[in-house]
Amino acid sequence: MTNEDQYTHDEVLKIGEFELRSRLLVGTGKYASFEETRTALEITGTDMVTVAIRRVNMDPSKGESLLDYIDRDRYHILPNTAGCFDVESAVRTARLARELLDTPLVKLEVLGDPKTLLPDPIGTLEATKTLVDEGFTVMVYCSDDPRMGVRLAELGAAAVMPAGSPIGSGQGVLNPNAIRIMMELVDVPVLVDAGVGTASDVALCMELGAEGVLLNTAIAGAREPLRMAAAMRDACRAGRNAYLAGRIPKKLYANASSPEEGLIEEAGPAPK
Amino acid sequence: MNETAHIQVHVNGEVTEVPAGSTVADLVASRDLKPQQVAVELNRSIVPRAKHSDTTLGAGDRVEIVTMVGGG
Numbered sequence: 001m002t003n004e005d006q007y008t009h010d011e012v013l014k015i016g017e018f019e020l021r022s023r024l025l026v027g028t029g030k031y032a033s034f035e036e037t038r039t040a041l042e043i044t045g046t047d048m049v050t051v052a053i054r055r056v057n058m059d060p061s062k063g064e065s066l067l068d069y070i071d072r073d074r075y076h077i078l079p080n081t082a083g084c085f086d087v088e089s090a091v092r093t094a095r096l097a098r099e100l101l102d103t104p105l106v107k108l109e110v111l112g113d114p115k116t117l118l119p120d121p122i123g124t125l126e127a128t129k130t131l132v133d134e135g136f137t138v139m140v141y142c143s144d145d146p147r148m149g150v151r152l153a154e155l156g157a158a159a160v161m162p163a164g165s166p167i168g169s170g171q172g173v174l175n176p177n178a179i180r181i182m183m184e185l186v187d188v189p190v191l192v193d194a195g196v197g198t199a200s201d202v203a204l205c206m207e208l209g210a211e212g213v214l215l216n217t218a219i220a221g222a223r224e225p226l227r228m229a230a231a232m233r234d235a236c237r238a239g240r241n242a243y244l245a246g247r248i249p250k251k252l253y254a255n256a257s258s259p260e261e262g263l264i265e266e267a268g269p270a271p272k
Numbered sequence: 273m274n275e276t277a278h279i280q281v282h283v284n285g286e287v288t289e290v291p292a293g294s295t296v297a298d299l300v301a302s303r304d305l306k307p308q309q310v311a312v313e314l315n316r317s318i319v320p321r322a323k324h325s326d327t328t329l330g331a332g333d334r335v336e337i338v339t340m341v342g343g344g
Contacts, residue, residue: 027344037342052343055284055336056303056310065309066342082343092316096338099318100311167344194344216344 008241013211015189016137016158018076018105020047023206024236025078025191027216031225034069040219041075043229048076050107050214052083053097078139080107085114087127094131104137107161107193107214117167119143125151132156141193144175146182153188160186161193161214164205168217170197176208183209199228199235206239207247279331290329297324299335310337 013020026046031037041049049070070077079097084090087110094106108131110123119142131138137158142148144162152160162179165171172195173179183190189211196202196215205213213236222228277292283299290299296312296319312319313336319327329335 028342029344031342050344051340053311053338054341056305056339065339067309067340077340079340080343092313093338095318096311096313096336097340099320100309100338100340214344 022047023212025214030220038069040229044233050078081109087123090127109141128155144178149182149186153186159189161191163194164192165195167194172201199231202235203239282334296327
């Protein structure tokens, strides 16, 4: 019997000190329940899950915590600074996350405005520098400008994570060439973060050579989130294997896959 | 003994009265929060969990108490 694993072996993805077998990073927002969150994470096979840091609910009626539903022996938790529109808030949020979760990991977001949620480049650079200096393992959400990726890597980012398209937009990867160029120029892992709408978007990212994909809404917002979780897992593996296998070049004309010799007699005038 | 004096502090943006001499640990406990499930910032500096019990709140202090929620 063929052991498929020997043909589909892959390296682990190293981000700072952390090692990931799955290249799909999954968010925990917008699910119908903590139970559904937990099941979706399991199905995706992810090793790293993102969470947000927020003020506690001051109502004493508060219920369960997401912390009770995420097995920390199984997943690396990647706290984000989502919702921060200035350097100081992002840095403070990262410090609170480290205190809360005892992890150096942070997914840095310094956003420009609430409508587009596009990353603010200058604030992102400043906050990256501060957090790297403070010993964080900084995974930086950024635009798909290749030079931005270079600058972030130079500052010590552990990974750069260009947006495929705006957060939660489901538009997929709008500029695959920019992301390809960034991957060529940057010597830390490049993961596509944001914009994924469906499985083919994930496959495309991985086929381009991205080291991973981070998504949330595309699963949580699907009509059947748990089925979509499976689709995303499969797409990530499919795209990665296709990248490693090396696609054929595109050609203008046909190239027969069946032998051109040994064909039977061509149709002509019927024999007498 | 007089009635316990109270001071005003800001907790997560809301003005709150706490007994004078309250510590961060007292504040966390008064909200029925589990210390392992929160992180606390006092006047924009982290108060490590190990220091909750010996960090006393002062009038006008600004406290943030956060936890982890779903997010991408």
